[in-house]
Amino acid sequence: MKIFYLPDLGEGLAEAEIREWYVKEGDAVVLDQPLVSMETAKAIVDVPSPYTGKIIKLHGQSNDIIKTGAPFISFELEHVVSDQGSVVGKLETSEKPWSEVSSHTHRTTFDGKMIKVLPAARALAKQMNVDLASVRATHPAGYITVEDVRSYFSQSASAVNQTSLVGGESLHGVQRTMAQVMQKSHREVVSVTLFEDADITDLPQGTDITVHLIRAIIFAANAEPALNAWFDGAALQKKLLKEINVGLAVDTSEGLFVPVIRHAEAQSAGQLRDLINKYKTAVRTRHVSPQDFQEGTIILSNFGTIAGRYGTPIIVPPMVAIVGCGKSREVALVKNGQLQAGKILPISLSFDHRAVTGGEATRFLGKLIRYIEGVPPS
Numbered sequence: 001m002k003i004f005y006l007p008d009l010g011e012g013l014a015e016a017e018i019r020e021w022y023v024k025e026g027d028a029v030v031l032d033q034p035l036v037s038m039e040t041a042k043a044i045v046d047v048p049s050p051y052t053g054k055i056i057k058l059h060g061q062s063n064d065i066i067k068t069g070a071p072f073i074s075f076e077l078e079h080v081v082s083d084q085g086s087v088v089g090k091l092e093t094s095e096k097p098w099s100e101v102s103s104h105t106h107r108t109t110f111d112g113k114m115i116k117v118l119p120a121a122r123a124l125a126k127q128m129n130v131d132l133a134s135v136r137a138t139h140p141a142g143y144i145t146v147e148d149v150r151s152y153f154s155q156s157a158s159a160v161n162q163t164s165l166v167g168g169e170s171l172h173g174v175q176r177t178m179a180q181v182m183q184k185s186h187r188e189v190v191s192v193t194l195f196e197d198a199d200i201t202d203l204p205q206g207t208d209i210t211v212h213l214i215r216a217i218i219f220a221a222n223a224e225p226a227l228n229a230w231f232d233g234a235a236l237q238k239k240l241l242k243e244i245n246v247g248l249a250v251d252t253s254e255g256l257f258v259p260v261i262r263h264a265e266a267q268s269a270g271q272l273r274d275l276i277n278k279y280k281t282a283v284r285t286r287h288v289s290p291q292d293f294q295e296g297t298i299i300l301s302n303f304g305t306i307a308g309r310y311g312t313p314i315i316v317p318p319m320v321a322i323v324g325c326g327k328s329r330e331v332a333l334v335k336n337g338q339l340q341a342g343k344i345l346p347i348s349l350s351f352d353h354r355a356v357t358g359g360e361a362t363r364f365l366g367k368l369i370r371y372i373e374g375v376p377p378s
């Protein structure tokens with residue numbers, strides 16, 4: 001029997017949710033035949049069969065959450081194949097006998113305890129975020145093997161599942177992914193939010209506000225590049241980015257999606273509107289790919305289309321900034337000493353204070369407001 005472990009279906013995803021099985025236990029399958037539809041971080045992907053053979057056991061049902069690297073499908077194979085690891089990505093492996101491997105193994109010290117780990121097991125533990133100090137080695141020579149890591153991971157996942165709230169309803173799909181992203185942001189980001197109002201009284205009638213906001217972000221990012229960047233909190237490294245890839249928050253009945261408009265700085269107003277319409281339709285019909293959500297450099301959340309004036313939008317690492325736009329409203333404004341009717345657009349800017357200074361953030365916000373108000377760029 002051969003066990004197929006759930007591979008990483010994206011860029012470092014820790015888990016995926018079973019949406020629909022295309023096969024059942026006892027079915028004969030061939031190499032590359034679609035087996036199951038899986039929902040990952042905001043995308044649905046089909047998983048093909050890695051083998052030709054017979055399905056002995058499916059390790060999960062629809063709506064179950066499967067951890068990356070956990071047992072997924074058991075096969076009875078027509079042909080024996082060598083196992084090079086089942087997690088997507090290059091793992092260190094060795095086909096040498098145990099007696100020859102020992103000089104190439106890693107020895108790691110945890111609290112004064114020396115632990116011997118085979119290269120493939122060490123790489124797998126890193127991908128699965130497993131603490132090697134907690135793994136029991138079963139090899140006679142005392143090495144932690146790939147199977148030891150997988151066994152520990154499966155037992156840990158089972159223990160977590162057994163401690164769920166009694167009567168509680170587990171989050172699934174997009175909502176589960178959103179919860180995980182928010183937890184990560186809360187743990188890692190030092191967030192500060194600034195608020196300002198843009199006077200849009202004199203904007204031409206029929207101005208496409210969403211497109212106008214995206215172009216304002218482009219203008220501000222060109223003037224103050226510090227907010228169009230990625231930040232690695234562990235290494236304390238910041239990377240300024242030339243391309244401006246704007247993530248556009250789109251609300252749906254299933255949850256929040258943030259597709260990315262790549263190279264927004266190179267798009268015309270008409271092209272930006274076409275891309276906005278395309279993504280809104282795509283996320284609502286779920287015809288989107290994982291690539292549509294990757295490589296964002298800054299986010300726009302136009303929550304004012306629903307309700308709300310100001311907010312504290314949540315930053316999504318590794319990005320360092322997000323712009324929020326509230327609901328516009330008519331107000332009394334004083335201009336040149338005269339009271340007159342006007343219209344304002346409330347703007348919120350959240351930034352990661354580890355990577356962005358207050359001066360950089362306020363300069364960015366000033367440029368943003370200036371463009372929104374229709375003041376000619378200077």
